[in-house]
Amino acid sequence: MLTALVALLTGLGVAGAPSEPPKITRADLAQLGERAADRLCACASRACGDEVHQAFVRDLSSALGDGPLDGLTFESLGMEAAVRRMTICGTLLETGHDTRDGLARAAADQTCKCDREDCLRRVDAAYRALVANRAKAGMDDERETLRDRAVARADARSKACQAIVQAAPGGMGKVADTTTAQMCACADAGCASSVLDSFATVALPIDMERPGPASDALFERVAAAQKKRDACLERLVAKATEDQAIALEASTEAARRAAAAWEKRRRVAKPGDAAEAVAVTVQVADAICACPDLACAQEASQRFAELSPRGSEQDLSSEDVARLTEAVRKMQACLDRLVEESGSGGR
Numbered sequence: 001m002l003t004a005l006v007a008l009l010t011g012l013g014v015a016g017a018p019s020e021p022p023k024i025t026r027a028d029l030a031q032l033g034e035r036a037a038d039r040l041c042a043c044a045s046r047a048c049g050d051e052v053h054q055a056f057v058r059d060l061s062s063a064l065g066d067g068p069l070d071g072l073t074f075e076s077l078g079m080e081a082a083v084r085r086m087t088i089c090g091t092l093l094e095t096g097h098d099t100r101d102g103l104a105r106a107a108a109d110q111t112c113k114c115d116r117e118d119c120l121r122r123v124d125a126a127y128r129a130l131v132a133n134r135a136k137a138g139m140d141d142e143r144e145t146l147r148d149r150a151v152a153r154a155d156a157r158s159k160a161c162q163a164i165v166q167a168a169p170g171g172m173g174k175v176a177d178t179t180t181a182q183m184c185a186c187a188d189a190g191c192a193s194s195v196l197d198s199f200a201t202v203a204l205p206i207d208m209e210r211p212g213p214a215s216d217a218l219f220e221r222v223a224a225a226q227k228k229r230d231a232c233l234e235r236l237v238a239k240a241t242e243d244q245a246i247a248l249e250a251s252t253e254a255a256r257r258a259a260a261a262w263e264k265r266r267r268v269a270k271p272g273d274a275a276e277a278v279a280v281t282v283q284v285a286d287a288i289c290a291c292p293d294l295a296c297a298q299e300a301s302q303r304f305a306e307l308s309p310r311g312s313e314q315d316l317s318s319e320d321v322a323r324l325t326e327a328v329r330k331m332q333a334c335l336d337r338l339v340e341e342s343g344s345g346g347r
Contacts, residue, residue, distance in 0.1 A: 024063040026078045032059060033074075033082030041089040041126060044133040049093040056086070088126045096130075100140050103130060104154035112161035112194045115202045120162050127158075157191045161198040168206045172262070173218055175203040176225035184232035189240035189248045192233060196251040200258035207262065214266035226259070278320045278327070285331040294342045297335055 024032075036056035043049045064072075074083045091110060096103035107127035114120050134140050160182040167178035179199045186192045233252070240248055287300040 029063060030078035030082070032063060033079035037082040037085040040086050041129050042133060043093060044137040044139055045098050046093050049090050053090060084122065088122055089130065092126055092130055100134060101150035101154065104151040108154045108157040108194065111158040112198050114165055117166060120165055153188055153191065156187065157194045160186065160191060160195045164195065164198045164203050168203045172207040172214065173221045175207060176222045180225040180229040183229045186236060189236050189244035192236045193248050193251040196255040200255040204258045204262045208265050278324045281324055282327045285327040288331050289334040291338065294338045297338050
């Protein structure tokens with residue numbers, strides 16, 4: 001469905017000298033876009049969406065004529081908002097596969113990719129419109145009611161992601177509490193994965209942009225929320241299918257790494273952190289040199305990146321510098337050996 005529109009977008013996005021203005025006015029182009037968006041978001045099926053997209057591409061190509069497209073964009077043509085609406089409705093129709101539960105899942109997928117409230121509002125408005133269109137067209141008959149539970153699960157996933165995005169401006173404490181509340185309200189592993197993904201890819205990056213270190217009280221609040229969240233997560237893992245468990249494990253690991261990066265970014269260096277950094281480096285060097293293969297060494301290196309405190313080199317004594325230098329030299333020598341063994345098949 002989106003192929004023709006994407007091709008047109010590519011043509012309009014070419015950089016270069018401004019082209020001659022189209023024969024049609026900017027206001028007329030904006031109306032053309034709004035009419036197409038209204039028609040598309042009034043569709044109840046993918047076939048209808050395909051037809052509207054194709055008609056829009058034809059109408060716009062005709063309106064622009066045969067002149068060069070260099071420098072033109074949908075924004076410069078006054079059509080950005082309309083095309084955004086078409087993209088959302090088109091994506092939901094295309095990925096919803098003409099079923100009510102498919103539409104709900106598609107809406108949840110798009111919602112959980114949002115990082116701002118205006119994005120949430122646009123997806124929700126498109127989803128509600130398409131649901132109403134299906135009802136008006138009589139597409140949700142008795143057979144569809146068998147999918148009510150699947151729809152409810154997808155809708156719950158959307159609401160969980162919405163809550164986390166909405167909590168992000170309130171700071172990490174609110175994000176941690178909201179994420180835990182949503183996790184503990186989840187009924188299945190799919191919902192749990194979405195909660196963790198939204199937490200890791202949306203909420204944490206927003207808070208990492210805040211200036212200065214976080215307080216000890218905030219770290220305690222986040223740790224308490226995570227402890228409760230982990231308990232709820234264990235309950236959902238126990239009920240997960242094999243595929244769900246694999247996806248949930250990946251989401252859990254991504255959230256753990258993101259949380260470690262956030263803590264490292266927001267924690268202020270304290271007296272003794274430099275000495276601790278040396279101690280951690282020595283420990284990791286020993287762990288790497290005890291590894292039988294490169295994969296083990298890479299895992300140990302990752303632990304070092306997550307555990308190493310943010311002490312300043314200026315805090316190091318001459319003895320600390322000597323210990324750190326020797327540990328790094330040892331670590332590098334062991335890594336070089338493992339890389340060489342890996343390349344030669346371990347011989």
